[in-house]
Amino acid sequence: MKLTKILVASFCASTLMSGAALAQTDLTMWYHGAGNDVESKIINQIVDDFNTSQSDWKVNIESFPQTSYNDSVVAAALAGNLPDIIDVDGPIMPNWAWSGYMQPLQIDESKIENFLPGTKGVWDGKLYSIGLWDAAVALYARTSTLEELGLRTPTLDKPWTKDEFMDALKKAKASGNYKYALDLGMNDQGEWYPYAYSPFLQSFGGDIVDRSTYKTAEGALNGDAGLAFGEWWQSLFTEGYAPGTSESPADQQTGFIDGSFAFQWNGNWRAVATMAEVDDVVFLPAPDMGNGPMIGAGSWQFGVAKTSEHPDGASAFIEFALQDKYLAAFSDGIGLIPSTASAAQMTENYKDGGPLAVFYDLSNAQAKVRPVTPGYVVQSKVFTKAMADLANGADVADTLDAAVDEINADIEKNSGYGH
């Protein structure tokens, strides 16, 4: 008995002593960028700066490979082992917030009012996540190709119409200089599909799901606009303009650079590498299919887990990370679009006149977030399969109908996902 008391007392004393020595409270953080040296270096720098800048919190970071990151978070959530700070892919956030794995950020609105729209993760009227960067997609081309085929250079104010775009593909194909007129990156059957292709559907006037209610996809995905989009999408493959789903990843990586493709629909994260190889590459805005030119928005963002005991500390870290110098560092390091215009001016590529400044303007002007609903996790998969099936020659109306049925059945099964 006495021994126990002594033990307890000494244990308490030692805890107090160590507590006094380390006044900082530990916070854990998970990040998706394992295996990327540049990314790890920047995020570790931010963590170190934060830990030394104040004496209340100490962030410990753990990195995961991107492909298994989401699975790790879901598994940890089920086991009740989430860290304090998580990063989350923008369109996935509503699912995690709705499931009760995230809590709103304690960050003042005024701090982020200048941020690009795609970097703010808002669900149910509250800010759950915020991104240090956004990503954008553009039509990669060469000035020499445009001159050779006699094509007008599209601009943000006056993008190509659908007819001009199809005319460009037709001329590129007829020239015989290219293996394919257009590369869409069909080999990557993951989140790339809805991110890169659903803006085309929106430009036609359709959508993955009816965003006024988020209760049904009927009429949005398989309405007249959806069918027109489907026919057009399928024609890209039946006419032989674009390589299909069995394209090899290696060909997709090098195809534009070695001149096999006249045009490539690709993200800004490949821009720096492409510029190093192709002198006269230009990044053209998305064509206007009728309802304005559009591209996808929303990349990885930071949020706080519901189970965190120190949401104030977690938010403090995220707010600290939102400084322009860090946004600029990420942009310079891995080519992403910084979230604010002031940070853009500090970067090599996105400052006025910089080689990628066009992407900042694209993101600011045309970017549309993917459907903001917990059901997006399923809708993304359904849309991806429908696009792959159409590319492989499935009947357009039947395929889109089936996608609508699956999306609606899922929404029903989940009692409307809280909308």
Added chain:
Amino acid sequence: MASKLTRSNGAGWAFALPGFILLFLFIILPFFFAFWFSLTNQRLISPNPTEFVGLSNYENLLGVSILTLEPERDEAGQVVRDADGAISYPRVRTITRNPDFPQYKGMREWFRWQSGENARVVVAKDVVFMKALTNTMLFVLIIVPLQGGGALGLALLINQKLRGINAFRAIYFTPVVISIVVISLLWRFIYDGDDGLLNNVLAALTFGAFEPVDWLGNTDTALGSIIVMSAWQAMGFHMVIWLSGLQTIPATLYEVAAIEGSSSWQTFRYVTWPGLRNTAVLVLIVITMQAFALFAQIDVMTNGGPLDSTQTLVFQAVERGYGKQDISGGSTISVILFFIVLLISLVQRYLTREKR
């Protein structure tokens, strides 16, 4: 025997206990979980409470019915034909998406056939599942003789006393030791439609006359390509089992056969094959059960495409349960798969029983 096992074998049970606990925790318990989940609307993550839904998950997977489509007729009552002379029918979606026919809601055409002027269309609630089911069956049907026979051939080849025969044994066994994911990635390069190894080899053999085939991107060749590659991959494993069976056959029997002057086919037919009987049963059942679990190749090489031509049951179970967060749907597929495999195993046991 039984009494000895239960009464005076405490140490044996103690040694077996950790294994039993693990089996119970990771095989038996999850099976009962899956069975229960398949009767609910359990999600992977969701704030909604889990509800008991009875057999509706099974209905949604297995629902099938037949529609009869009458040809479209013009005002004169003549059957409308298109330019090729084919009869034109109303679209199936005019029925499945028609509020007047609620019984066909959410169904989609699986396949159709012609019956007189009418078309009979089989519509299913879950066409992807149906295709996964038929693909899996086809895969099993083809791979069992292919893999089992190939493995037996290899075993006969290496069951000889030659110099360096161990090198061949090792070579044939290598694919079994390499991760299936790595092998799938390599075969993706082999099957590549543009400049894959297979196309290049075939072009070289035919002096360029061979037209390159997009092996994994073509609905006609995708499943076949995966069958060949899977058969090759696991052949070494079954070769070793056959080999162990071959080596249990007494050499005296072969000597007798040689003295009696039997041909090599007769020796195989009347000495080797009867001696391999139990091995054959084992190989047959193991290949069948492994074939039903086809997943990694699909996940790495085709994702079920093109046009669902390589969907399989396990791939769909994982895709639904984890990808689409629908644990109940994935569990239902697992339970159906369990009953199919159980049934087939029982039939195989019956057919290959010792006849006395």
